[in-house]
Amino acid sequence: MNQRELKNLLAAVQEGSLDIEGALERLRDLPFEDIGVAMIDHHRELRHGAPEIILGERKSGPQLEAIITTMAGRGGNILVTRLDAEKAAALCGLFPAAQYDSEARTLTLIQEEIIPRGRGPVAVVAAGTSDIPVAREATITLRMLGHQVDEVIDVGVAGIHRLFARAQILHRAAVVIVVAGMEGALPSVVGGMIKTPLIAVPTSVGYGTSFGGVAALLGMLNSCASGITVVNIDNGFGAAYAAHRINIQGSE
Amino acid sequence: MNQRELKNLLAAVQEGSLDIEGALERLRDLPFEDIGVAMIDHHRELRHGAPEIILGERKSGPQLEAIITTMAGRGGNILVTRLDAEKAAALCGLFPAAQYDSEARTLTLIQEEIIPRGRGPVAVVAAGTSDIPVAREATITLRMLGHQVDEVIDVGVAGIHRLFARAQILHRAAVVIVVAGMEGALPSVVGGMIKTPLIAVPTSVGYGTSFGGVAALLGMLNSCASGITVVNIDNGFGAAYAAHRINIQGSE
Amino acid sequence: MNQRELKNLLAAVQEGSLDIEGALERLRDLPFEDIGVAMIDHHRELRHGAPEIILGERKSGPQLEAIITTMAGRGGNILVTRLDAEKAAALCGLFPAAQYDSEARTLTLIQEEIIPRGRGPVAVVAAGTSDIPVAREATITLRMLGHQVDEVIDVGVAGIHRLFARAQILHRAAVVIVVAGMEGALPSVVGGMIKTPLIAVPTSVGYGTSFGGVAALLGMLNSCASGITVVNIDNGFGAAYAAHRINIQGSE
């Protein structure tokens, strides 16, 4: 039940064509869905000009095709994350305007101009070259959401001077995302340098006792730098979305 | 070497009382410390009117007394976190103006007016009454840092209607901190309701397979709501500081 | 907003004293709380004659006193779980009618007759004598909820004949709760003997690699007997409540 339907119901009460009991009956069953729709409306408003986002993982090719076809028909932009190359190739055949980034494993279909948003650029910092896929997922997500992104790559703590050389980029960012595998120490160092919101992303880069990113995750959760927050291992998308939540505050 | 000293050095070069080699000699050894001091200066500026923050845990009574005496002498405000009742009692004897919150286990000493800051209120939401100590630590930290806080208590997901009744508080907040133990599901529900930055704090509330908060932590890291970030178990201070980083953006 | 208020609102629209926009405005804010209240009503109906249940753990003596005083004033029965002996002694001083079970660590205050319910008796089976406290918590919870309980104690799998001797009790039960620590194998054996709903409760009884009950929990989750369900370690209350959910089905 949307606002128009609600208005009609009230008008019917006003006109006398619906008595109070009948109206009550309908309103008592006011489906949560409608409240939900209201919530979705807020979301829709929020997402204006923003992409539909689809988690590609664990969806079959036909499922993805069906979903994207429906969504693309609405004319908006589409972002598919965690999409493997094989399914991407098939989808690119069907949607020639779509672009697949094999590092980030994202497919993007841009059908309308992305409206810039956010109070400032988001810096996406990757400790090593192996962390780039996760960083790229964050970058692409942010750009699809309208944010400006500055990428800083290969500034691991074992060569800390490389990081310091990029300090300006960090200082001018509105939000900083730090992506690191292995010991996950980079966010601690960056967090001590800046007062900006910082989102740390552990990656599964490493072997043996990296335990698929757990070492990096624990490093970040136990950071001695105050006020660092963390997302799931390899969750570049989640970090980007968290940065989006922060960066749109006060700007729209 | 602070700015004044650097200025004097340059003035001496300008005046000719110091030759270039001599200046170079002094600048070559420009201690990292000084660069550090510059960094600290940024921090100091940032922290103007903000409390000195001391981690009380693992510090002895005499150590705490010494540190607080020194800091209190500068006239600013002081926040001690994770302070047990016994040490607190001793410190309150020494510093009669200090206040100890036995739930949050924080000691605060306010010697100058706290300057309000932040773009909006921070909502601190606690799933259950047992999560209050962690939530209180966040609240007190935020207030000492100048932020307005709205507390929402006992809105666990097993009685989800209680949460919905407080939706307005969540929607008007600039940042939301959600504190939950046990299964840690509350951030997922809240994250689906709002577009605000959301920081989730797992607590060690629970027993058996809660594993001291690990269950809640994993629940939060794997949240199906996009863009939720997480801090260490029971880290109310860290969540508050992360909220501080976010809330001061664009407001100062 | 309850039904009466909603009716008044619709009447005002009908009468013309409230225009459609004003009604819409109020309905848009239709508090979730009301929906929640409806849900609580269902719950209240469900809980008729049942005890108020309070988790004693992590609540202070004064908090418990305040809560129990309020609840006791309503005249119903009260069950406090996970209550240590010291707090219990204080509460028993304040509420002379209260009974504390030091094994189960429960305090019960019976102010009105417990209405019997459930399709049949619930069997509470404990593998060893050390598992009795958890089994007792289940038993007391069930009895406070109106169920009849048959206890079967010390029938561990290393002396399997002891279990078989009690087979009749198991077969006549409407629900069976099996409480076991160490290797947690008893539910598998019982589950193979009966077709009744079976809830397994791992306990923290054991040492070394029992890991505080994790060994028993894993044993139960991996049971080769079909259709066994499991609750948290030492969660006698939870098992009892699950049995309650099952046993009241079809009986009220």
Place this chain on the structure above:
Amino acid sequence: MNQRELKNLLAAVQEGSLDIEGALERLRDLPFEDIGVAMIDHHRELRHGAPEIILGERKSGPQLEAIITTMAGRGGNILVTRLDAEKAAALCGLFPAAQYDSEARTLTLIQEEIIPRGRGPVAVVAAGTSDIPVAREATITLRMLGHQVDEVIDVGVAGIHRLFARAQILHRAAVVIVVAGMEGALPSVVGGMIKTPLIAVPTSVGYGTSFGGVAALLGMLNSCASGITVVNIDNGFGAAYAAHRINIQGSE
């Protein structure tokens, strides 16, 4: 020793052809097997009209062929779970009446009418589309056992209104199975809404710190909703069988 043999033994005593000591001697060795057979008889009676259930995993194609051929010869219904597509294709070639569900990875061979049973419908609720395979395994198992199933799909807690819209289905169910991966929070919310028996199934959906479903499992074991029970990760069959145990109570 079966009943006939036992009868012969007693007849020999009656006739005097066997003295008491000789009979005692033989009865002392009364093989457990016979008791076992009796137990199987109870089971057989119980299972009348129910499918033979075969765990397909870790069985070779020839093994499965041999088992199904034997079982099918008895004319009853057959359910094979956790069967991969390759083996299924071979079996469907051999048993043309068999049906393979590639999502649920189940093969069903229906040779006699399934007798409806159970006090009411079982609701199978899946948090996300990726949880469907596990939910489907539960659904198919339940239907083969004679239960009516209502499926509710894609009602994750991050969009909680979707769940509320289906509240009626939940309220009318005799048993509710809730299937969820990632943070596994859905059972807590559902458990707070209904008084029905609720079986939670964690799934391995997720990545990083989902640890193959451990995050969801822990979420469910630590649920703040009272009386929720849990089965092994991805164990749709087990949840269905537990629901079967509950639903047949009081109905047969």
Place this chain on the structure above:
Amino acid sequence: MNQRELKNLLAAVQEGSLDIEGALERLRDLPFEDIGVAMIDHHRELRHGAPEIILGERKSGPQLEAIITTMAGRGGNILVTRLDAEKAAALCGLFPAAQYDSEARTLTLIQEEIIPRGRGPVAVVAAGTSDIPVAREATITLRMLGHQVDEVIDVGVAGIHRLFARAQILHRAAVVIVVAGMEGALPSVVGGMIKTPLIAVPTSVGYGTSFGGVAALLGMLNSCASGITVVNIDNGFGAAYAAHRINIQGSE
């Protein structure tokens, strides 16, 4: 149903006072208990001259007093394991003939001569002095069961020559128990030296990553010496009982 009752039943059949169907009816329900009793008889025979063994942990003082009083009344020997000093002191007051070993935390009450048994001596080897309590529990258990024990103490692998000096003791043993904490490497070295059955006991000796004995346990389970078996952490009693099972084979 004991043998006498069974005899009466058969006599009734013989006499004709009970017909075959009636006898069958009663025998069909032949309680497992009786079979169990037979099993216990075997056990009793087996245990002739052996101590009653009581796990002291998690039993209250009064419970222990009651159990020991009953058992002591039968005149046999008694072994209580995992008994803390406080409870032991009380029990020694009540049973003046009892002996408490504060290292092994065992209480022994010898009322009849222990009958020697076993094919040969059991060697109990402890890697370090901190492992002595667990080794002593094994030694005392073995002696109470009638086995001869040779103790070899402080022969850790970091000073491997100390072990070699005791090789004769190892070679002449019928069974070897090796007790070790920290890295748990000693069983591998001993296992490579002898062809005797070897039972490895990990202890909780260590700190940090010893994880309460898990490191030692894993070391033993992964031993490169063939045919080493392992018991639970700190389970000196269990190792002794396993050695007892081995040593009595072929000797009685």
Place this chain on the structure above:
Amino acid sequence: MNQRELKNLLAAVQEGSLDIEGALERLRDLPFEDIGVAMIDHHRELRHGAPEIILGERKSGPQLEAIITTMAGRGGNILVTRLDAEKAAALCGLFPAAQYDSEARTLTLIQEEIIPRGRGPVAVVAAGTSDIPVAREATITLRMLGHQVDEVIDVGVAGIHRLFARAQILHRAAVVIVVAGMEGALPSVVGGMIKTPLIAVPTSVGYGTSFGGVAALLGMLNSCASGITVVNIDNGFGAAYAAHRINIQGSE
């Protein structure tokens, strides 16, 4: 340095052809190797008539070919464990007398009669059909070592009567090996039935929280039956070798 050499050295001292310092010099370097060789001799004696045993895993085809060729040249029997089918096929081509067991993944090459040994048969008990590969590895190892084996298959605890029907086999065994995955409860039940040495083998059979056999391992380590010992997950060979150590005691 063997005894003859040592004798010569002493003779040289006695004769005066070697002075004390020179003898000291040589004795100080008394190589450990010689002590080692003595140890190897014991082993060689022990292994008379026994197979050479090769761990096939992580060895390349050419490596295995080289090792087996060398060993086969000595005329003894050979057992290769954990050998995959592909490498086995190649080896069977080279050694036509070799036999590959695809379930147990063992290759055996029998070139001389296996000498029977051991005080009695070894019972190898497998809980389910999926545990057969591990059980078979134990059986084949034992037979190659000269032991008689009785296999008992598919006697899981959820249908405990099946086990009781085989009780005679268990009672007559000199050693019992119990192989079980999932919850690993079978050894507890068997251990309560017999006084024989019992070696439990956890298997990786299961899914989800079986964690590759950890659940079964923990179940066995925490068994409430006294004196059960455990080997590594899926280590059928190790269990067999431990049984061999036990069974040869007192028989040779």
Place this chain on the structure above:
Amino acid sequence: MNQRELKNLLAAVQEGSLDIEGALERLRDLPFEDIGVAMIDHHRELRHGAPEIILGERKSGPQLEAIITTMAGRGGNILVTRLDAEKAAALCGLFPAAQYDSEARTLTLIQEEIIPRGRGPVAVVAAGTSDIPVAREATITLRMLGHQVDEVIDVGVAGIHRLFARAQILHRAAVVIVVAGMEGALPSVVGGMIKTPLIAVPTSVGYGTSFGGVAALLGMLNSCASGITVVNIDNGFGAAYAAHRINIQGSE
């Protein structure tokens, strides 16, 4: 900003062409990079004659080709670690002088003579043949860095005499690296024999509870031999580099 630039800046101040504020402005931004460059210089000096080292894992073929081409152009030596055979074959096609070691999974390209360094030989000891790949990675890394290596293979603790026979090699080494999987006990034994620096490398050799090398790692971290240090699982390169750090001390 290098020294020349700094000199120019000071000269400009001296000349009056730059005022103090302008100089301050530039000095405030004194890039960390320059400090970093100085650090890199140290490194460059250190690395004189040493190979460029590239982690092959997670780099694509084209990425590796580009990196090696650039580096090879400088004329130095190159070491690629953790390189799979397929990528190696392609690179060997492009760089005919390159050598691939399929065991160690290293590719080496030697374009200039390796300058010998280090105070003495490094002993690389491997417990079993399956540990050879990790040991070889260490050996090749050390040789590329200019160190002499003595390899000792297959000296596991279950046949400890084999180790003692090689004691001389261990005693003459300047540093000892001990590589072991399974229970990881070898470093404890070696550490008790020598006073040399010892670096332990756990390997992922094993199965079941070896947990991919965790058992060996824990064994090494908990070693009862004093002063043993440990690197990550399978980290032959890291151990070699640590040995390099030690061996060059005092020698250059």
Place this chain on the structure above:
Amino acid sequence: MNQRELKNLLAAVQEGSLDIEGALERLRDLPFEDIGVAMIDHHRELRHGAPEIILGERKSGPQLEAIITTMAGRGGNILVTRLDAEKAAALCGLFPAAQYDSEARTLTLIQEEIIPRGRGPVAVVAAGTSDIPVAREATITLRMLGHQVDEVIDVGVAGIHRLFARAQILHRAAVVIVVAGMEGALPSVVGGMIKTPLIAVPTSVGYGTSFGGVAALLGMLNSCASGITVVNIDNGFGAAYAAHRINIQGSE
């Protein structure tokens, strides 16, 4: 049997007062201990002027008193580690010359001058003030072993400039020990700055997901700086002993 005894034996052979068989007899039993003594002799030589080292943990007061009395009687120096304050007080009463360091929990008894050794100073670096106890244990151990120590305290990575200010101390050290809790990132940064051997010590400083030092341990094992080695959590003694092994190389 020491060298003198061996010499006497050989002299007896030379003199004819002992025949060859008698000498053989005694030599055949040449206890490994004696070989051990030879090894110990090396050690003793090595340890000349070095303290006897006693692990205080898990030793009773009387045990410690007995051990120290014996050792002190030899006139050398004594170091007791992991000694709690209560036992220390008792020992200081008995040995007035002993000194107890309550932070490091070490007791030292210096009876002879400590001979300086080592190629250079050892730097002991602690990330935070809470890491001081572990660092102090390392420092005191090193000083008792004759090494010069430079301590660097409170240089955590969140304020990285503090570390850089101490770079000179790090660069001049022969070995660097880095002690850190929480995320354990400091060794990575230090390791990137210096080419010196670096031993990382994780501490149990932290809470929640620090898991008693596991987070720091994993951070160090996965360090992106090459050639860092690690010891057990809180193992300051072990790190010191490893540094001792390194620092004496080439210096004695």
